[in-house]
Amino acid sequence: MGGTVDVQIVRGDAAGASTIEALFASHERAMSRFDPESELCALNAAAPAPFRASPLLFDAVSEAVGWACITEGIFDPTVLDALEAGGYDRSFEQIRPRGGAAVASRAPAGVTPLWRHIALDYDHETITLPADARIDLGGIGKGYTVDRAIASLGSHANAMVNASGDLYAVGDGPDGDGWYVGVQDPFAPDQDLAVLNVNDRGVATSGSSMRHWNIGDTRYHHLIDPRERASSGSDLLTVTVVGLTATQADVLAKCAFLLGSAASIAMIERFDGAECIAVTARGETLATSGMTEYFA
Amino acid sequence: MNLKKNLAAKVGAAVAGMAALLGTWALVHTNPPPPAAADAPAAAAAASPTPARGKRAPASAVAPAPRKRHTRTHVS
Numbered sequence: 086m087g088g089t090v091d092v093q094i095v096r097g098d099a100a101g102a103s104t105i106e107a108l109f110a111s112h113e114r115a116m117s118r119f120d121p122e123s124e125l126c127a128l129n130a131a132a133p134a135p136f137r138a139s140p141l142l143f144d145a146v147s148e149a150v151g152w153a154c155i156t157e158g159i160f161d162p163t164v165l166d167a168l169e170a171g172g173y174d175r176s177f178e179q180i181r182p183r184g185g186a187a188v189a190s191r192a193p194a195g196v197t198p199l200w201r202h203i204a205l206d207y208d209h210e211t212i213t214l215p216a217d218a219r220i221d222l223g224g225i226g227k228g229y230t231v232d233r234a235i236a237s238l239g240s241h242a243n244a245m246v247n248a249s250g251d252l253y254a255v256g257d258g259p260d261g262d263g264w265y266v267g268v269q270d271p272f273a274p275d276q277d278l279a280v281l282n283v284n285d286r287g288v289a290t291s292g293s294s295m296r297h298w299n300i301g302d303t304r305y306h307h308l309i310d311p312r313e314r315a316s317s318g319s320d321l322l323t324v325t326v327v328g329l330t331a332t333q334a335d336v337l338a339k340c341a342f343l344l345g346s347a348a349s350i351a352m353i354e355r356f357d358g359a360e361c362i363a364v365t366a367r368g369e370t371l372a373t374s375g376m377t378e379y380f381a
Numbered sequence: 382m383n384l385k386k387n388l389a390a391k392v393g394a395a396v397a398g399m400a401a402l403l404g405t406w407a408l409v410h411t412n413p414p415p416p417a418a419a420d421a422p423a424a425a426a427a428a429s430p431t432p433a434r435g436k437r438a439p440a441s442a443v444a445p446a447p448r449k450r451h452t453r454t455h456v457s
Contacts, residue, residue: 087457088457091452093451093452227457245451245452247452247453247454249455249457250453250454250455250456250457251454251457252452252454254451254452258451259451260449264451264452265448265449265450265451265452266450266451266452266453266454267448267450267452267453267454268453268454268455269453269454269455269456271456274455277448277450277453280448280449280450288454289454290454290455290456290457291456292456293456294456295456295457296457323456325454381448381449
């Protein structure tokens with residue numbers, strides 16, 4: 086997953102931190118697309134044959150497909166080919182500027198999206214991918230793992246787990262008045278655009294300002310618009326979502342980014358428990374109607 | 382005559398006053414008195430390298446109170 090994980094436990098399982106560290110390591114081994122030995126790579130290589138997955142991978146893929154349904158394909162776990170065609174075919178730290186041009190394969194109009202052809206057998210925990218589909222869990226993996234890490238601390242935990250900016254805060258915080266979460270200002274990354282006061286909520290931020298690269302004169306980033314099967318041309322710089330879970334916040338932040346300023350706010354308003362704040366490339370700040378309740 | 386007498390008396394009084402002032406100045410500067418009790422904190426504050434407690438610092442020298450923040454969300 087890359088990055089660092091910050092764990093703060095005020096109340097919870099005493100061995101919580103080491104448990105969470107082991108949990109992140111096991112999720113990385115199962116879900117990394119950069120590790121050829123990972124279970125995810127084995128699943129992608131097995132297509133179109135049925136693949137007997139571990140409970141972890143089966144659950145993660147099920148959740149990813151579920152979010153594809155809920156968001157009507159704006160979140161799409163089958164954009165790996167487009168991601169690699171754009172140059173993101175190795176861990177981000179290893180990407181170097183290259184010459185030439187990427188070959189993007191625009192989604193043909195009227196064709197059913199690949200994720201709709203993924204078959205999940207819940208009785209036998211097998212996953213069957215269509216022949217030309219491969220899965221990337223990068224859009225959901227951190228939020229998904231954060232939620233499992235929090236669950237591992239027990240039902241009365243007072244804790245926060247932050248995986249490189251995607252986090253969940255449970256309980257009343259260190260001082261009993263909630264958890265205070267700074268929101269990075271995309272125009273001044275060392276400063277906060279706002280500080281949120283949350284408890285029992287996930288928070289995640291998506292944007293293109295960190296993971297981007299050039300091929301020739303063209304700028305690419307990791308947020309693939311499944312409608313174009315290419316780096317999104319969104320007019321947004323960043324979107325921060327507060328959600329009922331870290332997974333929800335993680336997925337919806339990406340979807341809102343892809344939809345751009347014209348549709349992102351309305352999309353987030355449709356989800357109970359979700360609010361967002363977005364910053365456009367022109368410096369405008371947009372927010373859902375309930376977001377102010379979280380401002381500290 | 383009266384004018385001369387008055388003038389001489391006034392000059393004498395002025396000279397005496399000056400002498401008294403000079404004498405006082407000399408005493409003060411050779412044996413400075415201890416500060417009065419009420420003046421002691423002010424003197425200590427003036428000599429101290431750190432501001433005295435309760436003293437308001439200039440606005441420009443006051444760091445803004447840090448906003449409470451336990452963690453941060455950001456693009457990764």
